[in-house]
Amino acid sequence: MHQLGQVGLALGLLLSAYGMCAAAVGARTRRPALVESARLTAFGVLAMVVTVNGAMLVALLTDDFSVRYVAENSSSSTPTFFKVLSLWAADDGSLLLWNLILAGYVAAVALRFRRERPLTFPYALSVLFAVQLFYLVLINGPARPFATLAIAPLDGRGPSPLLQNHPLMAVHPPFLYLGFIGFTVPFAFGIAALLVGRGSDHWAALIRRWTLVVWCFLTVGLVLGALWSYSVLGWGGYWAWDPVENVALLPWLVATAFLHTVMLQERRGMARLWNVVLVIGAFALMTFGTFLTRGSVLTSIHTFAESGVGPAYLAFLALVLLGGFGLVAWRASGLREPARLDSLFSREAAIVGNNALLLAATAIILLGTVFPLFVEATTGDQVTVGAPYFRSALAPVFLLLLLLVGTAPLLPWRSTNRQRALRRLRYPAVAAATVMMVSALLGARSVEVAAGLGLATLVLVANGQEILTGMATSRGRGRTGAWRRGQRRYSGLAVHVGLGIFALGIIASSSFAQQTEVTLTEGESTAFAGYQLRYDGLETDQQPHRTVLTTRVTVSSEDSEETWSLGPQLNLYPAASEPIGSPAIRRGPVWDLYASTIGLQDSGGSATFRFYRNPGVNWLWLGGLVMALGGAGAAWPRRGSGPGSRAGTRTRTRELVDAEVG
Amino acid sequence: MSGLRPLHASRSAVLVAMAVLAAAVTLAMVGLRGPAPAQSQEQIVHEIAAGLRCPVCADLSAADSPAPLARQMRTQIADKLAQGDSPEEIRRSFIAAYGSSVLMTPPREGLGRLVYAFPFLALVVALGAGGVLLRRTLRRGPTTAAESRPARLTEADRRRVELALDRLRVEEP
């Protein structure tokens, strides 16, 4: 298998190199046949990378421990499900998945442009191949998943215990990768637009939908990461502001900014240069994130074991930054368009505010994350910039952002009739003020919390109201008809509604959670937040790959007869020095009761627990889902006939292409 | 219907203004009341531990981490409090053993001040740049307002749209 893998990787590398050159030369010399050959090469690369991933999968499933990667990340007792997951559980293997997804995106671009040929296409194709080439070089050179061991061990080490402890590991990394890698496509078209150089608006229209899809993947990936942290790590929280989480959030923020300013370009022909800057920025931040995560710069649970790929990532990052922003600087004057604004109270002005706030948040997170590096490089001291810093530094930015999300959708494009805007604002404003007052009366002691709850309500009511009144306007055509007619707008508003739910969840769970830590002997009870919690002893379950110790806790509520049982676990893996906990969570619409075992004494005669009562955590998952669905709705091609149809879009694109060529 | 409009609209303005005022007063009062003082020993321990980094985990504070060493830190904090040590003394004892990187946030001295100034700086620069941009683009406005304003929409069309919209508002429950 490993020969197949290595040959496949080498062939993929050669094909990518060919594709990159052929597309570039074809574009410069205007030879369509060359470009077409490059386009077809994309499918060849995909085939190679699929083969290679298949080879690794076979090696994992057949316990081929002569392959170092398999020996280090799987074992014969690992359940089949987690053997498959081992494919991306460590650095070298995850690069295989990375290449697979990238090749998938390149092939998707190749398929999408099988007939249309915008001027930017060959350049974009060349950039895509260049990025693929880098990742294939990495996997052929410094990281070598198919390296073999001289003597195959009898059994492998098994995957990292933390990563084989929960099935969410099956979906969190792939979604995150789909999100991260997807930024390559807008980046490629942005670079292509700069290379082509003629002030062309159509590239933004071409990649808006791509970026939306990518944004949805990243949203889902981030939310799944939070869900994993909450369900697995046993600390009662879901987001630790650790550097790796931070760098994953950065491209999301910039992409969100882009998805708003791209409307300025589509509708008003404004912000052309700015949009290129944003897509290059998103890709550069994604590259920066991979460098930080995989380049052994930081240590965290996400950091992969040391590998020699750090300098390669750094070189690539330097190339992306220099090439991308250098090109921007070179072309700046050509793309700069005189923008015109009719009113401060307009959607356009609000979008400028949106970008200012999102980029301020990006800058704060980025600087906070690299600040320890900066301090150590200048003074040699070590400092921590942790969660409390980010919470207080970002609170004002996010509150202002909520204020904007709750008011801006009420503003029309161009200019506003103020009376009308005020009329649309009255219910949301009253609702927001009411929530603020109620939360203050109920004992909210921090301005951020009271303001946050009120502003999240503003977001919910304002955007919900816009959807409802909008749908009502086209009454008589049926609800689906109404939705379809304003699909893009409603979807965007739905994303805002999701954000409102999400924000409520964050504020509630981070401000009103209760927790306690107790040691209970068998049969002993404790009272916590209206519950009686009794420790009923330890159950041991010997599984092939681990020993599961379940501490049985019986919960009775003080205001109902109901009792139920929670079984937080400690899992002993042969490879782990310490037991890995699995919390037990009783999830509810508002309150979660969360139990986590953090110590056992006298062979289970007594156990130390942490209990949490967390409000609003499930709103996070719901809000994330609504945001992703809204994003998907905005990206979904409109059906039916007329100018909004798929065919219509295609003709329109072709017109744009023709106009550009002509 | 058109006779109703000014009244209707101004009522909205009053409502919105009242809501904004109520929100501002509420927030000011919440701010003046200040945060609740930590009551129980457990809360004080949690507060101190939340500011200290768990030394064996990469990212979590000693309050959050389920690691045994973090638990022992919490126990030690509780013991020291019981002995009459002040929170500041307890923090200092951990700094003595681990260095200042044991604090979850950089100390506000020397280079550390930079990182606290930065959020304000970022916000001011970003909003300032946005503001300058808006002013510049707005100032260009008047010269082109004539062509960019109603242009495609005739006055009759506009009135029809407004009427339709108004009917909708009235029909709202």
Added chain:
Amino acid sequence: MSVLRGRPVLLTGVIVAVVAVVALLATGLSRGHTIEASPLVGKAAPDFHLQGLDGKPESAVRLSDLRGQVVVVNFWASWCAECRVEQPDLDQTWNRFRDAGVVVVGVDFQDTEGDARAYLAEAGSTYPVVVDTDSTAALAFGLRGVPETFVVDQRGEIVERVIGPVEADRLADRITGLLEGGVR
């Protein structure tokens, strides 16, 4: 005109910024996983009084009782793989210097006593080993993991902290220096 003037300025700006960012990140890369030098080096070692692993009262160790002697304090655990790597070096140091009044003290960190005893029996170590039940010593010494080793001089000051496995030769150099009253 403005195009010709603006372009090099912008380009230079981009290049300077990128070089600065990359240089900063490169320092992070070269740093690797170094851990802060302990703020305790050069300071008095925190005292501890811990029970022996065998439970006998005479095997308890109070660090301040060893004033006047060079002490090697080694934090370890039976579950720690790197501790097995350094075990022969520690035994060698103990056997070589015990007659010169040097004490090696093993401090068992977050372990079960059964595992720890089995580990020591297998290794055949003879130097005193104590149990850090509540990790008080570990927290006082600023421990970030095992193994970690502290060399304490005759005056009770920490002169060196070794993160990861110790090497007998380097340890011997340090101890010889201290015994000769020379290099600190």
